[in-house]
Amino acid sequence: MASQTDTNNQDQTDQLVSQVRMAYENRQALSIQGNGSKLFLIHPVSGSLLSTASHQGVINYFPSELTITVRSGTLLSELKKILAEKGQMLPFEPPGYSEKATIGGTIAAGLSGSSRPYTGSARDFVLGCKVINGRGELLHFGGEVMKNVAGYDLSRLITGSYGGLGVILEVSLKLLPLAPKQQSFSFSIPSNQFSHHVRSLQMAGHPITGACYLDGQAYIRLAGSEQGVAFSYQEISENQSPLNEVNNSFWSELNEQQLSFFDHSQPLWRLSLPAFPAKGTENFEQNMLAEDKQLIDWGGALRWLYSNQSADKIRQYAKLQGGHAQLFRGNSMDSALLKSTPKQQPLTPVMMKIHQQIKSAMDPHAILNHGCIYPDL
Amino acid sequence: MTFKIDDWGVENQISKHDLVQIFSKIVPDNSLLFESEDLKPYECDGLSAYRQIPLMVLLPETTEQIQQIIRICFKYQIAVVTRGSGTSLSGGALPLENGIVLSLAKLNKIIEIDQENFTARVQPGVRNLAISDAVSAYDLYYAPDPSSQIACSIGGNVAENAGGVHCLKYGLTVHNVLQLKVLTMEGELLEIGSEALDSPGYDLLALMHGSEGMLGVVVEVLVKLLVKPKVIKVLMASFDKVTTAGETVSKIISGGIIPAGLELMDKSAIKAAEDFVHAGYPVDAAAILLCEVDGSLAEVDAQLEQVQAILQQGGAIDVHIAVDEAQRKTFWAGRKAAFPAVGRLSPDYYCMDGTIPRFQLGKILQRIHDLSDEYGLAVVNVFHAGDGNLHPLILYDANNPGELEKTEKMGGEILSACVELGGTITGEHGVGVEKLDQMCVQFTPAELQQFLDIKTAFDTKNLLNPGKGIPLLHRCAEFGALHVHHGKLPHPELERF
Numbered sequence: 019m020a021s022q023t024d025t026n027n028q029d030q031t032d033q034l035v036s037q038v039r040m041a042y043e044n045r046q047a048l049s050i051q052g053n054g055s056k057l058f059l060i061h062p063v064s065g066s067l068l069s070t071a072s073h074q075g076v077i078n079y080f081p082s083e084l085t086i087t088v089r090s091g092t093l094l095s096e097l098k099k100i101l102a103e104k105g106q107m108l109p110f111e112p113p114g115y116s117e118k119a120t121i122g123g124t125i126a127a128g129l130s131g132s133s134r135p136y137t138g139s140a141r142d143f144v145l146g147c148k149v150i151n152g153r154g155e156l157l158h159f160g161g162e163v164m165k166n167v168a169g170y171d172l173s174r175l176i177t178g179s180y181g182g183l184g185v186i187l188e189v190s191l192k193l194l195p196l197a198p199k200q201q202s203f204s205f206s207i208p209s210n211q212f213s214h215h216v217r218s219l220q221m222a223g224h225p226i227t228g229a230c231y232l233d234g235q236a237y238i239r240l241a242g243s244e245q246g247v248a249f250s251y252q253e254i255s256e257n258q259s260p261l262n263e264v265n266n267s268f269w270s271e272l273n274e275q276q277l278s279f280f281d282h283s284q285p286l287w288r289l290s291l292p293a294f295p296a297k298g299t300e301n302f303e304q305n306m307l308a309e310d311k312q313l314i315d316w317g318g319a320l321r322w323l324y325s326n327q328s329a330d331k332i333r334q335y336a337k338l339q340g341g342h343a344q345l346f347r348g349n350s351m352d353s354a355l356l357k358s359t360p361k362q363q364p365l366t367p368v369m370m371k372i373h374q375q376i377k378s379a380m381d382p383h384a385i386l387n388h389g390c391i392y393p394d395l
Numbered sequence: 396m397t398f399k400i401d402d403w404g405v406e407n408q409i410s411k412h413d414l415v416q417i418f419s420k421i422v423p424d425n426s427l428l429f430e431s432e433d434l435k436p437y438e439c440d441g442l443s444a445y446r447q448i449p450l451m452v453l454l455p456e457t458t459e460q461i462q463q464i465i466r467i468c469f470k471y472q473i474a475v476v477t478r479g480s481g482t483s484l485s486g487g488a489l490p491l492e493n494g495i496v497l498s499l500a501k502l503n504k505i506i507e508i509d510q511e512n513f514t515a516r517v518q519p520g521v522r523n524l525a526i527s528d529a530v531s532a533y534d535l536y537y538a539p540d541p542s543s544q545i546a547c548s549i550g551g552n553v554a555e556n557a558g559g560v561h562c563l564k565y566g567l568t569v570h571n572v573l574q575l576k577v578l579t580m581e582g583e584l585l586e587i588g589s590e591a592l593d594s595p596g597y598d599l600l601a602l603m604h605g606s607e608g609m610l611g612v613v614v615e616v617l618v619k620l621l622v623k624p625k626v627i628k629v630l631m632a633s634f635d636k637v638t639t640a641g642e643t644v645s646k647i648i649s650g651g652i653i654p655a656g657l658e659l660m661d662k663s664a665i666k667a668a669e670d671f672v673h674a675g676y677p678v679d680a681a682a683i684l685l686c687e688v689d690g691s692l693a694e695v696d697a698q699l700e701q702v703q704a705i706l707q708q709g710g711a712i713d714v715h716i717a718v719d720e721a722q723r724k725t726f727w728a729g730r731k732a733a734f735p736a737v738g739r740l741s742p743d744y745y746c747m748d749g750t751i752p753r754f755q756l757g758k759i760l761q762r763i764h765d766l767s768d769e770y771g772l773a774v775v776n777v778f779h780a781g782d783g784n785l786h787p788l789i790l791y792d793a794n795n796p797g798e799l800e801k802t803e804k805m806g807g808e809i810l811s812a813c814v815e816l817g818g819t820i821t822g823e824h825g826v827g828v829e830k831l832d833q834m835c836v837q838f839t840p841a842e843l844q845q846f847l848d849i850k851t852a853f854d855t856k857n858l859l860n861p862g863k864g865i866p867l868l869h870r871c872a873e874f875g876a877l878h879v880h881h882g883k884l885p886h887p888e889l890e891r892f
Contacts, residue, residue, distance in 0.1 A: 082645040083752050083783075105651060134592060141598055142570050155841040163750040164782035165567065165822035167556050167605040168830070168837055169846050169865065174569070174601030183597070195651035217511065221534060223625040223691050246694030290591040294511035319592050341591035362595035368583050373596055375852035380845070391596065 028089065030073035031148075031156065031187055037068055038185060038385075039154025045383050050181040052091060052120030056127045058347060060180050060390035061361060068185065070122050077188060078162065081106060085145060085162045087190040090122025097121055101193060109137040109194040113273040122186045128178025131273035132228040132239070135293075135316045141177035143192045149176060149184030152381025162190045175376075181387040182395065183380040197241035201251055202228070202264040204235045209303065212236050213293045213318030220317075224250040228269050231314040232279060237264055272315070279313050282324040285351045287332055291341035293318030299338050305331075322346075329359045336363065362391055370394065400447065400828050401870065402474055402491045403861040409471040411450055418453060421463045426501070428452040437496050440481040440488040441543070442829055444745070444799055449476065449490030454498045458578070458614045464497065465612065466582040474858050475580070477608040479520060479551030482543040484746055485827025487555065487607050487863055494861075497612065499550050505529050506615070512590065513620040514573060519550025519613045523557075526618060535620040538565035541823070542731050550613045556605030558823035560656045560730065561687075563781035565621065567823070569604035576615035577603060580854040585611065602849075607825050607864040610853040624689035627655070628699055629723045632711035633680035637661050637776075640682035641756035643709035644780040647686065648753075650705050652698055656687035657781030658730050661760075664737070664775045664788075671736035674729025675722070677713065684711075684780065685726055733777045734788070741773070741790035745802045749813030750784045750822035762812045763787050770805045772798075784822035785813070811836050826864045835871035843868060 041048050047065030051057070073091040080086075081104040088097060094114045101107055111131030112124045125147070130139040146160025149172075160166055160173035173190075176183050207215055212231040219226055219238065225246060228239030238254075240247045255261050271277050280286070293316070302321075306312070310325040325332065329345065336343040342363035348356040365373060373395055377384065389395065407414075411429065418427050428434055429451040438446040450473070455461045468475050474494030481488050490496050502518035505526065509515070510533050515526055523544040526537040540559035541547055547557065552568045553575065565571070574588035588600040603610060634640040640659055647654065660668065662681050669676040676683060684706070688698040699716065706714050717723035729736075737744050751759050760776065767774045767789075775788040787809060791802040810820040810833045820826070820833040834843065846865045851857065866874075 080752065080754065082649040082754060084648060085752070128593075128598070138566065138570060139593065141601055142566065151845060155845070157839075157842045157845055159842070161750075161817070161819050163752060163784075163818050163822070164563065165558050165750050165779075165784045166819040167823060167825050168819050168821050168834060169826075169842070170610075170849055171556070171569070171601050171605055172845070172849070175598055177598060177601070178593075179597050194653065198651065213511075220513075220622050223622065225690065225694065242690065242694050243697035245697040246691055249691055249693030290589075290593050292512050292590040294509075316592065340589055342589065342595050344595070365596050366586075369585060369596065372579070372585060372599070372853065376597060376599075376602075376849065379848035379852040395596075 028073065028075040030070070034068065034070065034073060034185060034187065035150055035154060035156050038150045038152070041066070041385050042152060042154045042383055045385065047385050047388060050185050050387050052123035053116065053118040055114060055116035055119040056123050059127055059361060060387070061393070063387050063390050065385070070185065070187070071120065073187060076100060083162070084193045085190060086193060087162055087188055088121055089188055090120060090186045092121050094119045094121055094124050102196065105196050106193045107196050108143065108191065110134060110140045110143055111269070111273060112140060113275070115274065121189060125177050125186055125189050126179065126181050132230060132269050132315055135319055136227045137194065141174045144173050144177050144189060145192050146190040147173040147176060147186055148188035149186055151184050152383060152386050156187070157184070160190065164192060180390045182377060182390055183386070185386065199244045199247040200227075200239060200241045200266050201247050202237065202239045202266050202268055203251070203261040204237045204264050205258050205261050206234050207236045209234075209314070212314060216317035217293070219254065222253070224254065229317040230272060237268060239266070239269060279311065279322070282311055283350045284309070284324040284326050285345060285349050286347040287323040287325060288344040288346040289321040289323060289332070289336050289341060291319060291321065291336060291339045295339040302335055305335065333363050360392060365392070400489065400491065400862045401867070402494065403857050403867065405472060405474045405493065405858060405861055407471060407473055407493050409473070414471065414473065415451065417467055418451070418464065422453055422455055422460055426454040426456065437478070437481070437490060437498070440478070440483040440486060442484055442486040442489070442827065444793065445486045445489050445828060447490045447492055449496045450493050452496040452498055454501050456501045458576070461497065461612060461614060462578055462582045462584070465578055465580060468495065468858060469580055469582065469856065472856060472858065474861050475612070476860050477550070477554070477612050479548030479554070480522065480546045482547040482551065483555065483825065483827060484748070485821070485825040485829040487825050487827040487860070489828050491862065499548065502614070508533070510535070513622070514590070514617055515620055516615065516617050517549055519616060520548050523547050523549060523552055530620055534623050536623055537618055538571055538621050539568050542734065549616050549618065553604055553613050553616060554606065554608045555823065555825040558779070558782075558784065560658055560779060563657060564653050564655045569601055571619045572600065572604070572616060573619055574617035575600060575603055575613055577611035577613055579611050580856065580859050588617070590617065605825065607827065608860040609850055609864050610859065612859070624655070626692045626695045627687060627689040627723065628695050629685060629687045629717045629726050630699070630702060630706065631676070631715045631717070631726055632684045632686070632706040633677045633713045634682045634684070634710065635680065635712055637682040637760055638757040639710045640684050641753070641760070641780065643684065643706060643711065644756070645753050646705050646709050647702060648781070650701060652688070652701060654686045654702070654781060655689045656685065658685040659683070659778040659780035660730065660733065661776040663773070664733050664777045667736040667740055667775060668729040668733050671739060672725070672728050672732045674725050676729055680712070685730055730777070737775050737788045737790070742792040742794065743790075745789040745791060745806055746824070747785065747787045747789065747806050747809050748821045748824035749810050749818055750782070751813050751816045751818035753780070753783045755816040755818070759785065759812060759816055763809055766805050766808055770801055772802060772805055779822070782822070783818065807833060828863055831866040831870060832874045834866050835874050840868050840871065843871065
């Protein structure tokens with residue numbers, strides 16, 4: 019056991035490894051948490067708490083390399099601040115849902131914000147990680163370089179696995195420079211023209227990094243050099259008027275679900291779909307109940323939906339369109355129903371089988387956040 | 396040379412004769428090769444130093460045929476080496492003596508182009524460049540552009556997670572694929588990923604990329620397409636010192652610019668390329684940087700101005716902007732032809748693929764220089780400078796006894812140096828059979844065992860491309876590079892040495 023007296027030491031690697039190793043030997047289930055800001059996204063896990071919250075600190079930050087390596091308990095807000103000081107950012111715009119959100123939890127949940135279709139997702143920017151597998155072994159995959167095909171890409175596999183494949187201790191991320199200029203605006207447009215409109219802006223070569231639709235208004239964000247953004251804004255305003263100025267903070271309020279849209283009490287669903295569904299598949303708008311409310315993000319590829327419709331119906335629709343539906347927040351959903359409704363869209367039997375085999379390869383005694391995504395995983 | 400690779404002890408449960416009988420009922424005669432003269436073209440891939448005639452070669456035309464073939468191989472324990480265009484530079488498609496080569500070259504159709512969603516659904520044998528050609532009329536393109544893009548297949552690109560000169564800005568194959576259809580060794584069809592931007596469950600899509608044909612057989616790929624930039628400009632800067640060029644790369648990126656491409660060539664690479672394609676390179680320079688920026692006219696103008704200033708402050712002796720599209724293409728043609736150009740200088744060359752953090756460039760170039768002197772083998776350096784990926788080409792003559800072995804030893808030392816400097820043994824070419832020993836340097840036995848367990852999760856009998864990608868632990872023990880932590884040998888139950 020590492021010394022417990024060193025309370026200022028932010029490196030908890032030894033303690034965490036020995037806790038997992040002991041749990042492996044005793045076949046003791048563990049509930050892995052940072053600061054618990056995204057616990058609502060998983061099914062409750064029984065087991066003793068393994069906290070990465072105090073495993074904090076930046077290990078390496080090379081602004082000229084566009085990479086950073088941090089311990090998993092480091093606060094997301096802290097990390098963003100460190101990067102902003104050097105004019106850089108996490109390109110996938112991860113939501114925190116709390117000031118106490120950690121980078122470990124962020125990567126474990128694998129969530130990405132409004133820039134996702136244009137700059138990439140959380141896993142796209144993961145270069146490497148240090149994890150403890152279910153045998154209590156400390157393993158290092160990937161690295162701090164942009165390109166690396168040595169061994170299987172387990173660092174990206176672990177991203178979005180909610181701790182079920184390993185306890186994330188450190189993560190190396192690719193960064194991007196903050197754009198010198200960001201400009202946001204909105205204009206009114208019928209909902210069925212939104213995706214087409216975004217597509218035509220992309221075809222025209224405008225540097226879009228956000229495109230959402232709410233209450234009859236399309237919201238667009240441009241990012242790039244001063245000159246590039248000014249040029250695009252000018253061109254767009256000539257074809258589409260009037261444009262209403264929007265504060266850039268709109269996007270963080272959207273990502274953090276702080277817009278008034280997110281005040282509803284029905285269950286909140288997250289539907290990830292192709293922006294343009296296959297011809298012949300029905301339009302969800304026609305199937306919505308009077309009280310259903312939606313916000314479209316990702317230029318049409320993501321829908322936030324407040325609805326009391328059944329999980330089966332929503333999931334059937336999502337599947338038909340080539341995507342999937344996640345029960346994001348239960349809200350007023352009946353507690354028994356909430357408990358029995360899988361958070362994520364159920365997998366086909368053949369996919370579940372391969373998931374279980376992977377889980378078992380990483381965590382043979384199923385001690386790491388077992389059942390957090392699906393009961394049998 | 397014929398190289399007997401360790402196929403992890405796969406023992407066929409059927410004779411070649413009987414296997415031919417079974418397969419002849421699944422595929423047409425011209426899709427089943429088993430006479431040695433027909434097998435000869437398949438004896439190696441792009442890493443021609445290693446050769447092995449396979450048991451037979453199958454060229455199925457449909458997913459159903461692949462499924463039947465795989466099920467037979469599973470039943471009779473036949474190793475399967477999947478092959479696209481055979482351009483691997485690490486021996487990923489090197490045949491096994493008792494295994495079949497499953498060539499997907501006949502699955503070369505573009506199934507669907509979705510102009511609205513910016514995607515194309517293609518079969519695995521479609522050539523990388525054929526995708527961009529097919530969607531060019533819609534003002535779209537497929538971004539990853541490995542130098543072999545005229546020949547290499549998209550299935551192979553997935554297997555190797557291929558990069559190219561534009562991946563600093565536009566990503567690797569893994570960033571540009573939305574969905575894969577994959578057959579497992581048991582013949583089950585997995586749909587991994589979707590038409591949407593993410594999927595429920597684990598990110599198997601990421602796992603499949605770069606898995607070197609060891610986890611499944613890719614039978615369909617849904618790629619993401621990008622809108623062609625409105626304006627593209629390329630600058631060529633020459634330097635009187637390679638290290639100055641390297642430092643300038645970091646300055647460009649620290650300046651907040653992500654160029655679409657950023658390539659470095661050293662003096663010998665410049666000369667070889669210039670002699671070969673007459674790209675207009677300055678043959679007196681110690682190094683050149685090619686820097687491409689793209690976007691709207693206003694964006695490109697702004698970036699060009701900034702990059703030019705950084706290059707001049709960074710000590711470039713000359714900066715030249717390609718005057719038109721023709722010259723831009725010529726500048727790139729020189730870079731893309733660097734390998735064949737070097738092929739004219741020397742009977743053989745050995746291409747390395749290490750990656751380092753960019754700030755270590757000076758150190759690694761010095762180390763390569765020292766090794767070149769020590770081994771008496773010339774080295775030509777081309778470098779995806781933007782993302783720290785080095786391609787030192789070691790020149791040798793395979794007809795000189797012992798020279799290949801010497802070259803491999805030197806290459807191994809370069810890769811070990813990359814790991815020491817915080818990098819990796821392969822950025823984009825894969826491990827294949829070539830870098831198995833260096834895997835022992837980069838990973839601990841527990842990490843290697845974790846990879847092997849993942850392999851077994853997909854392929855219980857270890858029949859998919861066994862002996863590639865991940866070394867067995869006893870190999871590392873024999874190589875003598877086993878990591879020993881705190882004086883404890885991991886997995887003490889294993890036989891060693």
